[in-house]
Amino acid sequence: MPIDIISTVLYDGTDSIPGWEYLKTYVPVALTFGAIKYYFSGASNTWERDLHGKVYILTGATTGMGAQVAYELATRGAQLVLLVRSTEDIWVVDYVEDLRNKTNNVLIYAEECDLDSLYSVRKFATKWLDNQPPRRLDGVVCCAAESLPRGKPRQVTVDGVEQQMGVNYLANFHLLTLLGPSLRVQPPDRDVRVVLATCSSQALGEVDIDDLLWESKRYPSSQPWKIYGSSKLLLGMFAKEYQRRLMAYERNDKAPCNIRINLVNPGIMRTASTRRFLSMGTVLGLLLYLIMYPIWYLFLKSARSGAQNVFFALFAPIFPKLEGGNFVQECKINPKVRQELTDADLQKEVFDKTEEIIVRLEKQSAIERKKHKMAEDAKKPLAEKLREKNEEFERKSNIAEKPKTTDELSLKLNRLRQQISIGAIPNGELPLFPESTTNQQATATGKSSSSGANSRKSKSRKA
Numbered sequence: 001m002p003i004d005i006i007s008t009v010l011y012d013g014t015d016s017i018p019g020w021e022y023l024k025t026y027v028p029v030a031l032t033f034g035a036i037k038y039y040f041s042g043a044s045n046t047w048e049r050d051l052h053g054k055v056y057i058l059t060g061a062t063t064g065m066g067a068q069v070a071y072e073l074a075t076r077g078a079q080l081v082l083l084v085r086s087t088e089d090i091w092v093v094d095y096v097e098d099l100r101n102k103t104n105n106v107l108i109y110a111e112e113c114d115l116d117s118l119y120s121v122r123k124f125a126t127k128w129l130d131n132q133p134p135r136r137l138d139g140v141v142c143c144a145a146e147s148l149p150r151g152k153p154r155q156v157t158v159d160g161v162e163q164q165m166g167v168n169y170l171a172n173f174h175l176l177t178l179l180g181p182s183l184r185v186q187p188p189d190r191d192v193r194v195v196l197a198t199c200s201s202q203a204l205g206e207v208d209i210d211d212l213l214w215e216s217k218r219y220p221s222s223q224p225w226k227i228y229g230s231s232k233l234l235l236g237m238f239a240k241e242y243q244r245r246l247m248a249y250e251r252n253d254k255a256p257c258n259i260r261i262n263l264v265n266p267g268i269m270r271t272a273s274t275r276r277f278l279s280m281g282t283v284l285g286l287l288l289y290l291i292m293y294p295i296w297y298l299f300l301k302s303a304r305s306g307a308q309n310v311f312f313a314l315f316a317p318i319f320p321k322l323e324g325g326n327f328v329q330e331c332k333i334n335p336k337v338r339q340e341l342t343d344a345d346l347q348k349e350v351f352d353k354t355e356e357i358i359v360r361l362e363k364q365s366a367i368e369r370k371k372h373k374m375a376e377d378a379k380k381p382l383a384e385k386l387r388e389k390n391e392e393f394e395r396k397s398n399i400a401e402k403p404k405t406t407d408e409l410s411l412k413l414n415r416l417r418q419q420i421s422i423g424a425i426p427n428g429e430l431p432l433f434p435e436s437t438t439n440q441q442a443t444a445t446g447k448s449s450s451s452g453a454n455s456r457k458s459k460s461r462k463a
């Protein structure tokens with residue numbers, strides 16, 4: 001059949017092909033579009049890894065590139081812990097259910113960790129670290145980010161930090177440093193990988209050591225990408241410094257560090273954040289975005305194409321052999337990076353400064369929470385307050401629950417003592433048995449415990 005066609009074309013000319021005029025006009029156009037699309041879709045990852053039994057924490061996995069990463073990891077059998085703003089959100093519940101069904105993987109869970117709030121990040125990390133024995137963790141993939149459109153006023157996180165800085169840099173810093181013990185405790189033969197999504201706009205970012213988070217500088221509402229770029233640049237510097245600190249950590253088993261943190265630039269994708277950015281967050285902008293969609297379709301990557309870089313950073317076998325802190329782009333390691341990403345002294349300074357800022361912000365927000373709670377409590381009627389106080393006391397002294405503080409521990413011990421008719425210890429000291437209480441009382445009245453013991457001995461001898 002193809003030979004027939006070729007021989008007809010050779011003997012009778014191309015005009016003998018039905019619809020040749022159309023083909024002549026449209027095929028080159030279609031091929032050009034195909035070539036452009038292929039080129040702008042970027043490189044594909046060719047590495048594979050069996051993920052059965054592996055556990056990953058993912059941020060930003062509800063949409064865009066993160067959702068693609070979650071889908072692919074779940075398809076390969078990994079257990080996923082998706083960090084979401086709220087687990088109460090019915091959309092999140094449906095999303096997790098849907099992902100489980102599509103990937104035939106039931107080991108997908110959502111945990112609350114709102115990156116807008118350092119307290120929420122701490123609550124999640126504390127819960128994670130609270131597991132005994134420590135939970136398996138093969139990697140953390142941070143895809144969540146905020147990029148604000150041009151012309152909008154400054155927006156802030158719960159802690160009052162500019163939102164892009166707060167979510168893209170500070171929350172990731174906080175999450176990963178808090179998860180440090182969990183990362184470090186993994187067995188030495190485990191290939192633990194942390195992937196941080198970055199962006200080429202880091203080239204527009206700047207590092208002002210005296211005002212890292214743009215707290216005192218005027219918000220550039222006509223160029224919000226400056227802050228977005230700065231947040232990604234700071235994230236890159238954090239990756240470098242944190243990797244160094246993890247490398248320097250001496251494990252009990254003296255094994256070398258098995259954690260690698262890498263930065264991934266996925267390229268520009270047609271995701272929710274790009275749509276919001278290009279449409280400038282307006283209805284008219286959205287309409288224009290839709291009209292121009294063929295252009296975006298041609299020149300911008302799909303979330304799946306962008307995610308290829310994340311897969312490369314997670315699967316390629318080269319990474320455990322490298323030092324970490326690499327900049328992955330188009331499924332390759334890009335050696336050309338900004339000067340700040342090679343300046344170890346500056347990275348250390350920025351790391352230390354960020355730690356200080358986080359301590360300050362957490363203290364401030366704890367005070368705010370306390371004030372808020374007191375104001376709320378003041379509004380409540382007396383009966384409700386008493387009921388809550390009783391409930392709180394019951395909860396704290398419930399011996400079936402694990403104590404959270406030493407005060408709670410002594411409360412529970414006292415309750416236990418009462419239950420077995422020993423009597424509570426007023427000053428909250430821990431001794432559980434009457435003998436030690438007697439000793440303590442003896443000490444309090446000036447007599448030595450040994451003299452108490454001697455007198456008991458002499459009494460028993462007399463008897």
Ligand SMILES: NC(=O)c1ccc[n+]([C@@H]2O[C@H](COP(=O)([O-])OP(=O)(O)OC[C@H]3O[C@@H](n4cnc5c(N)ncnc54)[C@H](OP(=O)(O)O)[C@@H]3O)[C@@H](O)[C@H]2O)c1
Nearest residue numbers: 060062063064065115116143144145197199268269271273
């Ligand atoms: N899109 C691009 O062209 C592009 C280019 C270069 C780099 N990147 C980077 O690639 C990554 C993924 O980008 P994308 O475009 O796929 O993102 P996206 O579609 O905009 O999704 C952002 C994700 O982050 C989550 N998120 C935002 N704020 C959060 C918060 N406070 N707490 C918890 N989760 C929060 C969102 O959750 P909700 O669903 O709850 O909002 C969503 O899942 C980002 O780090 C981005 O900077 C993107």
